[in-house]
Amino acid sequence: MAVITLTSENFEKEVLQSAEPVLVDFWASWCGPCRMLSPIVDQVAEESTGGFKVGKVNVDDEGDLAEKYGIMNIPCLIVFKNGEVANKSVGMIAKPKVEELVKSVL
């Protein structure tokens, strides 16, 4: 499954109105732990057999989105379900934890 690059333009359609839960990775290029977590999120997307989507928000490009969701620490993973925040995790976490974050709301 491809990872969606999320922007303020497509966030409403891809995330908030999505029929499936969406795992969103808030990140920045200057944040080391974000760059460590990013390939793990990619792997989770690649290995997924469906049931959820995966997207990324670059907080430098999309400051409004970061602010709207009260992002104060990155990397920050948020799982949206039915347009609402269903799960959240801050900081670098191992792959099983990322999977658990999504699966627990499916």
Add this chain to the structure above:
Amino acid sequence: MYDIIIIGAGTAGLSAAIYGLRAGKKVLVLEQLSYGGQIINTPEIENYPGIKNISGFDFATGLYEQATALGAEVKYEQVTGIADGAEKQVTTTEATYSCKAIIIATGAKNRPLGLDREAELVGGGVSYCATCDGAFYKKRPVAVNGGGNTALEDALFLSNYCSKVYLIHRRDEFRGEVKQVEQLKAKENVEFVLNATVTALLGEDQVEGIEVTDKITGEKRTLQVDGLFIAIGQMPENAVFAPLIQLDSAGYVVAGEDCKTNVEGIYAAGDCRTKTVRQLTTAAADGAVAALAACAYIG
């Protein structure tokens, strides 16, 4: 059966892997989170000999690629115990592996203050990484707690973004560099709160302030801040190795510059062992020392 199992894929562990592999040994590296260790939080490394400037992420990735290209096997599993014997064994949440020598390179992690709701508020105003999270506090008041170089660096970094930076330290002198203290004193938006400790986090889902207690008078005051950056040092995570491996009262593996622990064939490298200087260079150096000692032990 591996020759050497290295626990931890930070600078010490990966350096040990490189030396072990180049000596022709079969090496397994076990890591619970991600390769790189603490250095991935550092935006710019400027004190590693021979490299003028590199990001922590690029440094860690270079080390990782160097080790894996030489044939290091890296598994992301959490170690739950080790055992000595004719063959040494390392048990993880997934499996048990046998080897001839073990190198403990578990590093250290950020020490929490131990405040009520501290873990809960990470993501809501509590942070251990000013360079990661500082930008989210533009034009807002924040506090930094600590007295070492990291705390001073954090305060300086934040003073460029934030409306106000309180630097809280439990003593009236800093362990960090004098030059940085002078730079901070010259900043109009930095206020020193000395001989004081943070005693409570205020606010529901977000930090709205902190309670600070003066250590001498016992007087409490509230600082209106949106963020608290905690930089009070590191702590090791070696509990799974006790009682086989001797630890000091702070939990560091007791080992000298030769990286030898109390058990033959088991070594400790980097920040996880007892030492006075914990730097990137000393972690790399320990990796080499421990790996070559392990090679000599294996024969």
